[in-house]
Amino acid sequence: MIRRAMGMISCDEAMRRLWEFLDAELGPEEEAEVQRHLEVCEKCYPQYDFQRAYFRFMHRVAEGERATPAFRRRLFRRLLEAQSAEEDRNE
Amino acid sequence: MSRTELWAQVRMAWSVLSGQVAHEVHPGRERIEVAPAPDLGPEAGGAIAAEGFAEEALPWLDAVHAFTLRLTGGDRDAAEDLVQDTFVRALRFWHTFERGTHVRSWLFTICRNTFLHGRDSARSRREKPLADMDPRAEALVGIRSLGRPAPDPEEEFFSRLIHDEVVDAIDALPPDFRDVLVLSDLGDLNYAEIATVLEIPVGTVKSRLFRARRQLQERLREFAVREGYADVPEEA
Numbered sequence: 001m002i003r004r005a006m007g008m009i010s011c012d013e014a015m016r017r018l019w020e021f022l023d024a025e026l027g028p029e030e031e032a033e034v035q036r037h038l039e040v041c042e043k044c045y046p047q048y049d050f051q052r053a054y055f056r057f058m059h060r061v062a063e064g065e066r067a068t069p070a071f072r073r074r075l076f077r078r079l080l081e082a083q084s085a086e087e088d089r090n091e
Numbered sequence: 092m093s094r095t096e097l098w099a100q101v102r103m104a105w106s107v108l109s110g111q112v113a114h115e116v117h118p119g120r121e122r123i124e125v126a127p128a129p130d131l132g133p134e135a136g137g138a139i140a141a142e143g144f145a146e147e148a149l150p151w152l153d154a155v156h157a158f159t160l161r162l163t164g165g166d167r168d169a170a171e172d173l174v175q176d177t178f179v180r181a182l183r184f185w186h187t188f189e190r191g192t193h194v195r196s197w198l199f200t201i202c203r204n205t206f207l208h209g210r211d212s213a214r215s216r217r218e219k220p221l222a223d224m225d226p227r228a229e230a231l232v233g234i235r236s237l238g239r240p241a242p243d244p245e246e247e248f249f250s251r252l253i254h255d256e257v258v259d260a261i262d263a264l265p266p267d268f269r270d271v272l273v274l275s276d277l278g279d280l281n282y283a284e285i286a287t288v289l290e291i292p293v294g295t296v297k298s299r300l301f302r303a304r305r306q307l308q309e310r311l312r313e314f315a316v317r318e319g320y321a322d323v324p325e326e327a
Contacts, residue, residue, distance in 0.1 A: 019301055023275070025282055054308065057249035057257075058276040064254050065157035065277065071171050075152070075178060079139055082179045 009033045014044050022051055141185040147194045148181055154195065154278045155202055161273045162206050164262055173209070177202040196284035199274060203288055249311075260310040268303035275300055 009017075014037040020026050021034040038048050067075070139145050155177055159170035180201050181188075188197055261269060270289060274280045282300075286293045 019304065020297070023282070053249050054304075055276070061254060061257050062153070062157050062277040065160050066153045067156040067171075067174065071156075071174075072152070074171075075175055078175050079178060079182055082182055083140060086183060 008040075009037050011037075011041060011044055014038065014041065015047060018044075018048060018051060022048075022055065139182070141182055143190065144182060144185050148178070148185070148198060151195045151198050152178070155198055157277045158199060158202060158273055159206070161261060161269060161277070162203070165258060173202065173206055176205050176209075180205065193284055193287070195278075195280060196287045199278065199280065199284070199288040203270075256314055257311065260307055260314070263310065264303055264306055268299050268306065271296055271299040272303035272307065276304070 014034050017026060017030060017034050021031060024031075026034065038045055139149075152174070156170065156174050159173040159177075160167065163169040163173065177198060181198055184201075188194065261273065264272065271285055274285045274288060275282075280288065282293050282296045285296045285300075289296070291299075
């Protein structure tokens with residue numbers, strides 16, 4: 001638990017900004033304040049660690065949602081067909 | 092276009108379409124190594140002539156695909172049709188795209204609008220709501236377990252969950268929350284880009300995203316506790 005001291009933000013404030021911090025949506029000053037807090041706060045760090053694990057996990061989920069090689073081939077052919085159809089229209 | 096440029100286009104298009112080129116990852120999150128791309132063989136047989144399309148638009152194929160899977164409730168055929176329609180439309184209107192602006196939010200906007208238009212058309216044809224259909228029949232096709240050695244308790248919590256549980260939990264979110272979460276956490280769009288795609292204020296993006304994450308994590312936590320994967324009685 002970190003109390004407001006030496007310019008340190010409170011735990012509530014750090015947790016309020018946590019997702020924006022992880023999403024890289026904070027300004028440099030606010031980001032640095034959260035960073036400094038997390039570096040020394042034993043209470044908040046596990047929450048930060050948990051959310052980072054969540055993002056790593058969601059990246060793995062996204063990998064499982066990737067387009068298949070067969071579909072990539074179909075899409076590429078479809079784009080070429082669309083391109084030739086467009087060229088024909090423009091001629 | 093010279094022969095060299097043409098081949099460069101072919102190589103780029105092929106490497107993107109075969110998954111060998113990864114798009115940039117959100118700077119605030121760690122990059123996850125992707126599995127090696129499958130060897131598809133030299134089947135290109137042509138080139139996409141629209142300047143910059145292969146390099147700028149195609150790298151977002153997987154992100155758009157992930158989004159369409161959730162929009163369609165896991166219907167892979169419908170999702171692939173939607174991806175095709177999105178990229179064909181993007182190619183057709185590529186000359187109108189303002190270079191230097193965010194191509195991914197432009198693609199996601201086309202994708203969402205195409206989906207909404209298609210859904211409205213389907214509704215009027217069938218005269219019944221989408222919810223009456225069977226949108227998740229194939230949601231779990233081809234999914235794999237995400238289990239792997241867990242280095243710490245936080246990683247352990249997530250590593251025990253498998254893909255279908257998460258997909259179900261995402262699909263169970265209210266659509267407004269689900270769209271924001273998928274665009275952010277699966278699609279890596281930032282708040283401003285999501286606001287553009289969904290045509291809502293950035294403040295609304297934030298509030299929906301945070302509530303969606305809380306709901307999703309709560310559902311995953313409930314599942315993990317119920318299945319004995321985790322003992323997390325309070326907010327982790």
